[in-house]
Amino acid sequence: MASGEADLVIGEGRALAAHPLRAAVLRELHARPFAPAETPRRMLHAAFLLDPAGAQADRAALAALCTARGLPAPAAGAKYHHVSFGGAELRWESHAEFCTYTWDLPSSGIGPGALPFQPPAATLASPFGEVPQPGPLLVAVDLHLVQDTAEDLYLDKVFDRSSLARADVNDGFAEIASDFMADPSGYVRILVRDRGLGGDAAGALVQRLLEIETYRTLALLGLPEAQRLAPAVARIEGRLAAAATEMTRTKGLSDNNALLDELVALAAELEAGATASLFRFGASRAYMEIVRLRLATIREMAVPGFPTWQQFLDRRMAPAMRTCFTVEERQEKIARKLSNAADLLRTRVDVELEQQNRDLLTSMNERTRLQLRLQRTVEGLSVAAISYYVVSLIHHLVEGIHESGADVATLGLHLDVGLVTAISVPLAVLGVWAVVRRIRSAHGDAD
Structure with a gap:
């Protein structure tokens, strides 16, 4: 990092010492810049889940590929890297738990009678083989940016009509369409019809659409976790209700101690599940918020007869997100109720112990007398x-x-x-x- 990024020059030979993190904070605003996109373009985008070791290996593999091609490697700690491979452009991004590769390929657009997404993505995906797979594939997108031909007939041949979501965006300068379903090659297709966006606006729109698809998929990772935890949460909840009823009938220190041990075991089991799912549910909430922000940014306007992306995702994703958040809320509420029940039972045990101690002292006093x-x-x-x-x-x-x-x-x-x-x-x-x-x-x- 150059010294000028950290220090503030106020005169000849004089500078104000900056906070050590000032340069990093300033760079964060420009960590993932929009890349201009000239219509027509074809973009293949993939996101891979990573652990810390996988992230290091991925960065090293990309650096080795760039070096072998005589291209600049990503800087240490960089979150974004953009290089050209012949006629294709590669954009690499590193995130907290995943990385993305986006190959920007030239396209001939749509001629008379031609369909978008031709040739199939599988025939264009060979650049992905240049780098070892960083981790499990989660997101695969085939985005086609074309000039608007005002022709809608081919949409039914490309997308599933029952799941097709369309909207005019960017104040009507573009239209977006997708059915959010994987094609035979495994890619989710997104069609963008340009009505005069310009390179910068088109690049920004394309990146936001790719982020919507990426983050909405990542947000849904919380659903399997919620479905896995739901039976255990329901069982603990039912046992807590039964234990609360038993508390009204139990008498004697041994019975109360046994019930207290069971409540403590239930609390430990619930806490283990809640701790394991804490990151996943928190990440799902954050990713869903990013999706909402990106949808708000593109300013959708409804196309008659079709849901907008916002409407489609609200209808399809909202139940899944509610499931995640409901399980999380149930974990928190049950944890509080378990704590309250354990405290009440512990108080009863303490009172019984005090009574036993008092009786024991009375007996000892009598024996002493x-x-x-x-x-x-x-x-x-x-x-x-x-x-x-x-x-x-x-x-x-x-x-x-x-x-x-x-x-x-x-x-x-x-x-x-x-x-x-x-x-x-x-x-x-x-x-x-x-x-x-x-x-x-x-x-x-x-x-």
């Missing part, structure tokens, strides 16, 4: 037992002193063993009880 009573009972028995042993020791001590006799007589004392033992009983009990109480008080367990 019983243990405390048992402990105090044991302590009482312990006081009695220890007091008994203390009194026994006192009894043996007094009895021994009494039996010795000599020391007691010397002191002038007379010991009554029974009386001393009796007196020691309450004293021992009070003493042991005081010691036990002091120990409990030291452990913070006093009454």
Whole structure:
């Protein structure tokens, strides 16, 4: 990129530094310019779906072909390339998920009694073999730009009358016609009758018509995805309704947990499908909007007895697009309802867990109270037992002193063993009880 594309010169030797993306943004407006088209012309247009690896291989193959022919190769990152191969012109375009090849071939037009699209496209398509097929073919168009002869009789020989859509466009300077059906060679035929368009206007019209056919086909890729997801969405929706009914009857933590696990599994399945289809449905919506914009740009006027392209596509495409968007909306609504149901059920489970915990704490408190009573009972028995042993020791001590006799007589004392033992009983009990109480008080367990 030249520095002048990025910087803004404001004087001799001075420039304002531009945003790094300024040049890319400015170039985007001119990434796919209209190529003038001189009537008569025959154009074969094809679009191929690509993954990132296929896009790189396609660009490399085109560059190799151009180099082998001594022609300029597409610049790195270029989205559009135009080269001449003998008498044919090739226009290559790179898009997010597809690429297009358009071969612009000279045509002799329609002479008296001659039909358009002659010779058949299959005999003219050999240039497509110059480049390896980039990916699966999705769009193939045979567009014939001819001078208007005011002759309509041949249209029934070229198109299926039941599907033929016609319209005057560009303020009446051209007429377009197509039945949007593949011919025996696999090409969708589009006839453009020039009534004084001029080269630039004809080139712009041709490109818009090719884009309409390309993008309307790409938009319809969402329909198989919607049809694939519809049974699973319906099943999840039905199971959600059943689960919501079960929620009014389930009791007990185990039943609610089982129901919650099922709702979570349904939500995961739905989210997997929605994530997989997110790009496809979004792309279909974007492509359909491009089709509508292109149809608005060509300014159709109805030809009596025939639907316009807008009317035809609205009637045939609208149901398919509604199917896609309905499945997408159902996914979003069911996801919200699943989330709400899971939240309600989770709340019920939490309440039941809290109730169980409360009951468990109550049971633990009761067991603790019983243990405390048992402990105090044991302590009482312990006081009695220890007091008994203390009194026994006192009894043996007094009895021994009494039996010795000599020391007691010397002191002038007379010991009554029974009386001393009796007196020691309450004293021992009070003493042991005081010691036990002091120990409990030291452990913070006093009454």
